Amino acid sequence: MTRDDLHTRTLTDADFEQLEAVLSGAFLLEDPEVWEINRRFLEIDRVHGVFDGTELVGGAGALTRSLTLPGGWQSPVAAVTWVGTALGHRRRGILSRLMTAQLHGLHEAGAEPIAGLGASEAGIYRRFGYGVSTEWAKTTVPGKAPFRPEVDLGGDRVREVPRAEALPLITALYDRSAAHTGWMSRSAAHWEFTLVDTQAMRTGGASRLHFALHPEGYAVYRVRPGGSISAPRYQMSVVELGSTSPVGHAAVWRYLLDVDWISEVRYEKCATDDPITSLLADRRQAERSDVDALWLRLVDVDRALIARRYSAPLDVVLEIVDPRCPWNQGRWRLRVDDEGAATVTAAAERADLTIGVADLGAAFLGATRLSTLAASGLVQEHRAGAVAAASRSFLADPMPYCAVDF
Ligand SMILES: CC(=O)SCCNC(=O)CCNC(=O)[C@H](O)C(C)(C)COP(=O)(O)OP(=O)(O)OC[C@H]1O[C@@H](n2cnc3c(N)ncnc32)[C@H](O)[C@@H]1OP(=O)(O)O
Numbered sequence: 492m493t494r495d496d497l498h499t500r501t502l503t504d505a506d507f508e509q510l511e512a513v514l515s516g517a518f519l520l521e522d523p524e525v526w527e528i529n530r531r532f533l534e535i536d537r538v539h540g541v542f543d544g545t546e547l548v549g550g551a552g553a554l555t556r557s558l559t560l561p562g563g564w565q566s567p568v569a570a571v572t573w574v575g576t577a578l579g580h581r582r583r584g585i586l587s588r589l590m591t592a593q594l595h596g597l598h599e600a601g602a603e604p605i606a607g608l609g610a611s612e613a614g615i616y617r618r619f620g621y622g623v624s625t626e627w628a629k630t631t632v633p634g635k636a637p638f639r640p641e642v643d644l645g646g647d648r649v650r651e652v653p654r655a656e657a658l659p660l661i662t663a664l665y666d667r668s669a670a671h672t673g674w675m676s677r678s679a680a681h682w683e684f685t686l687v688d689t690q691a692m693r694t695g696g697a698s699r700l701h702f703a704l705h706p707e708g709y710a711v712y713r714v715r716p717g718g719s720i721s722a723p724r725y726q727m728s729v730v731e732l733g734s735t736s737p738v739g740h741a742a743v744w745r746y747l748l749d750v751d752w753i754s755e756v757r758y759e760k761c762a763t764d765d766p767i768t769s770l771l772a773d774r775r776q777a778e779r780s781d782v783d784a785l786w787l788r789l790v791d792v793d794r795a796l797i798a799r800r801y802s803a804p805l806d807v808v809l810e811i812v813d814p815r816c817p818w819n820q821g822r823w824r825l826r827v828d829d830e831g832a833a834t835v836t837a838a839a840e841r842a843d844l845t846i847g848v849a850d851l852g853a854a855f856l857g858a859t860r861l862s863t864l865a866a867s868g869l870v871q872e873h874r875a876g877a878v879a880a881a882s883r884s885f886l887a888d889p890m891p892y893c894a895v896d897f
Pocket residue numbers: 517518549571572573574575576577580581582583584585586587588608609610611612614615618
């Protein structure tokens with residue numbers, strides 16, 4: 492077959508088996524239980540597929556989600572998921588076709604003004620206009636690590652709860668954080684996807700998922716055996732830890748750290764400003780390394796930039812570089828009033844700043860500073876003071892955080 496046999500369309504239920512075969516191969520993941528969940532998790536009519544003749548050779552899904560933006564407003568976001576190209580069809584432009592179809596489709600339909608994803612590899616998505624808008628601090632803390640003596644753990648107990656009982660409590664606690672910038676909505680199937688617990692995941696004696704509940708917090712975790720009978724050294728991996736109060740947060744961490752036999756607690760999706768470091772008596776006991784979490788793409792810059800609130804008044808002309816989405820390319824005047832509300836109009840004036848759309852996506856939630864991007868040469872300033880003013884205005888507090896993977 493030649494390249495000319497390739498064509499792209501959205502899928503239907505009839506394509507599901509082919510999609511499962513392509514993506515199981517692409518993700519090197521042969522687990523039918525996961526695909527049972529994916530039937531509910533994926534919105535099949537929002538999955539684009541590339542066909543080589545009649546053979547599906549690549550797919551990319553979009554989920555209908557809401558994302559909390561600075562100011563507490565929620566925006567629809569297309570949560571891009573399960574992107575893969577069949578083994579044997581790699582580096583022939585399949586992913587490029589999928590990304591183009593998705594972005595153009597969103598724009599033409601006037602659908603979500605922003606798209607988001609979690610990247611399997613950090614080198615892939617910048618070329619498609621995605622930038623890193625939130626990070627996780629992969630954190631490891633030794634078991635039994637003491638807190639500062641004055642840390643308030645409240646009077647409520649943390650208890651282990653069976654999965655079925657825990658799920659509605661966890662989802663309710665999670666939804667109570669919906670005002671936090673970076674919070675993303677999840678469907679029931681999305682919770683199943685996040686808390687997937689198939690037999691294949693319990694290899695090497697790994698436990699089932701445990702659910703630890705506090706009235707103001709929760710943790711989902713798994714333990715893996717290690718050490719010996721006389722010196723057990725189990726490892727705990729936290730899938731998710733959420734809370735609605737500082738006391739709940741501290742109580743849940745304390746509970747996890749105090750489980751006997753645990754040599755260390757690891758939490759990959761830890762917020763970069765998680766209080767654990769300052770709860771510990773010795774902050775160096777928390778080992779952390781930052782990793783990219785939510786990558787954001789402004790599909791329509793004019794609709795996206797007015798959807799959030801800003802931290803300071805601003806009047807700036809942005810030259811936006813976006814060759815993949817030409818409707819964004821060019822100069823836009825962004826004006827922010829005293830209340831932090833924005834207007835965006837196409838501009839004829841000289842630009843104050845030049846910025847690529849991926850870097851605008853990185854700065855959009857207010858976690859990545861425009862001044863930092865400028866220092867790395869990713870934003871060019873044409874009027875003195877424009878970077879500082881825009882950087883201040885884009886900042887968000889508290890630190891944006893997205894716990895969701897997809
Ligand atoms: C949101 C998510 O689902 S993230 C998960 C992404 N999927 C996976 O990691 C599953 C395994 N990998 C795959 O299925 C494929 O290798 C994919 C999807 C990453 C790439 O698909 P391909 O069809 O081979 O990509 P395609 O040929 O369209 O390449 C487009 C561009 O991306 C680049 N690229 C592709 N894969 C990678 C990579 N892993 N790292 C860096 N660059 C990459 C190509 O070099 C090309 O660059 P160019 O525009 O400068 O020419």
